[in-house]
Amino acid sequence: MQASPIEYRSNAAWFVTGMRGIFSIPAMILMTSFVGFSAFALESGISRTQAVFMTLSVWALPAKMILIGTMTSGAPVAASFLAVTLSSIRMMPMVASIMPEMRNERSPTWLLLFLSHFVAITSWVFAMQHMQSVPRDRRLSYFGGFAITLTLLNGVIVGVCYGIVAQFPPIVAGALFMLTPIYFFASIWASARHSVVKLAFVVGVIGGPLMAMIEPRFDILYVGIGGGTAAYLIDRYFIRHRRFKSSKADPREELP
Amino acid sequence: MTENWWWAFLVIAVAGWLATDIWRWLGVVVGNRLDEDSEGLQWVRAVATALVMAVTAKLVVFPTGTIADAPLWLRAGAVAIGFVAFLIAGQRVIVCVVVALFCLVSGLLIV
Numbered sequence: 138m139q140a141s142p143i144e145y146r147s148n149a150a151w152f153v154t155g156m157r158g159i160f161s162i163p164a165m166i167l168m169t170s171f172v173g174f175s176a177f178a179l180e181s182g183i184s185r186t187q188a189v190f191m192t193l194s195v196w197a198l199p200a201k202m203i204l205i206g207t208m209t210s211g212a213p214v215a216a217s218f219l220a221v222t223l224s225s226i227r228m229m230p231m232v233a234s235i236m237p238e239m240r241n242e243r244s245p246t247w248l249l250l251f252l253s254h255f256v257a258i259t260s261w262v263f264a265m266q267h268m269q270s271v272p273r274d275r276r277l278s279y280f281g282g283f284a285i286t287l288t289l290l291n292g293v294i295v296g297v298c299y300g301i302v303a304q305f306p307p308i309v310a311g312a313l314f315m316l317t318p319i320y321f322f323a324s325i326w327a328s329a330r331h332s333v334v335k336l337a338f339v340v341g342v343i344g345g346p347l348m349a350m351i352e353p354r355f356d357i358l359y360v361g362i363g364g365g366t367a368a369y370l371i372d373r374y375f376i377r378h379r380r381f382k383s384s385k386a387d388p389r390e391e392l393p
Numbered sequence: 394m395t396e397n398w399w400w401a402f403l404v405i406a407v408a409g410w411l412a413t414d415i416w417r418w419l420g421v422v423v424g425n426r427l428d429e430d431s432e433g434l435q436w437v438r439a440v441a442t443a444l445v446m447a448v449t450a451k452l453v454v455f456p457t458g459t460i461a462d463a464p465l466w467l468r469a470g471a472v473a474i475g476f477v478a479f480l481i482a483g484q485r486v487i488v489c490v491v492v493a494l495f496c497l498v499s500g501l502l503i504v
Contacts, residue, residue: 162487177458187401194410199448202457204409208401217408227448228416229423230441236424237434246425253417258445308501311460312494318452319472323479323489325445337439341446346454348447357451361444369439373432 148278151271155282158263164287166320167259170198171291173313175298176305177202181209185299193292197257198317200225227361232256235264239276252277255284258321265328333372340364463501471496 146154158164171192178188183205195201203224207217232253240249256264264280271279305313322342329335344364348356427434453468455461460468475493482488 162490166490184401187405190402191405191409194405195413197413200409200413204405207408208404214404214408217404218412221408221412222415225413225416227441227444228413229420230437230444232417232420233424233427234434234438234441236421237427237429237431240425246421249421249425250418253421254414256417256420261445307459307462308498310458311463311501312498314456314458314460315453315468315471315497316490316494318449319475319490319493320486321445321449322472322476323484323486325442325449326476326479327484327486329442331435331438333435333439334442337442338446341443342450344443345447345450349451349455357444357447360447361440364447365440365443366436368443369436372439373435 148275151275151278152282155279156286158283159286159290163259163263163320163324166316168291168294169313170317171294172298172302174198175295176302179299181205185296188299189292189296192295193288196288197225226358231261235261238268239264239280241273244277248277252281255288260284260287262324262328332376333369336372337365337368340368467500467504471500
């Protein structure tokens with residue numbers, strides 16, 4: 138029998154296709170980072186059960202690092218809450234930017250709310266890279282297959298690796314730490330399908346460290362909202378405007 | 394910090410789980426109102442990318458742990474060389490990862 142055309146594949150089949158994404162390089166890199174996280178949790182005095190619970194419930198790695206940092210410093214719950222909340226604002230535009238491509242008219246909101254829990258940088262990049270090649274009404278199954286599996290698997294990794302590696306040799310620890318930003322640099326640039334994303338990429342890379350030195354408390358917010366808006370305006374009124382004019386001037390565009 | 398065994402779990406649930414998921418839920422609400430080709434979505438994409446890249450660049454410039462002892466030029470240089478190699482190699486992600494890590498590790502061994 139011939140392989141069925143992609144339109145006829147069921148939701149379950151797309152869910153499994155998404156699950157296979159955990160064998161991709163980005164998923165492997167994230168799993169390596171979580172081995173590093175289990176060592177960090179042990180070092181910080183977080184128990185195994187707490188580390189696993191944190192992985193499944195918070196999921197985003199930077200938010201977990203901040204949570205552990207404030208918890209172990211003995212800060213009140215309200216202070217931890219505020220620090221994690223401020224650091225996680227990026228989740229809102231991240232989720233909002235993939236939703237229009239992911240949902241269809243019939244997607245129930247409760248399902249979107251449930252799936253949004255599994256959005257972190259790796260699954261966000263995965264969605265931007267692969268969503269276009271999946272039929273629209275199967276995208277939620279595909280994303281769920283990848284993102285839910287990735288979260289659960291990393292929960293298992295933290296549970297198993299906790300206590301096995303207490304401390305890496307400095308070079309291995311350094312390479313592990315740098316793996317994540319290096320991967321984000323390449324994959325976010327590679328998945329950019331709009332000129333505005335590349336422009337915002339450059340603004341973020343330069344603005345992030347710069348604002349951290351000027352205004353360390355709200356640096357990320359300033360760069361995100363201020364820098365992102367600037368990138369959007371430059372893209373709209375200079376880059377896309379020029380492209381629009383030059384495509385207008387191209388006589389072939391006028392042909393039916 | 395630990396009066397009862399469940400106290401830490403409560404802190405994680407409130408200060409971790411709730412603190413991150415409220416933004417994800419708001420993202421669903423906002424994203425539900427955006428059209429795929431709208432200007433609003435272009436702006437949201439710009440803000441999301443700038444935020445994520447600011448966090449990422451800060452990890453390189455102001456890292457935590459043992460890698461913080463390595464000089465800034467080594468960390469930034471390794472990422473820059475890896476990224477240029479990635480662009481030359483037709484934007485293959487694995488090229489960036491391998492080249493940048495190679496530069497970083499050989500730098501750490503020499504310095």
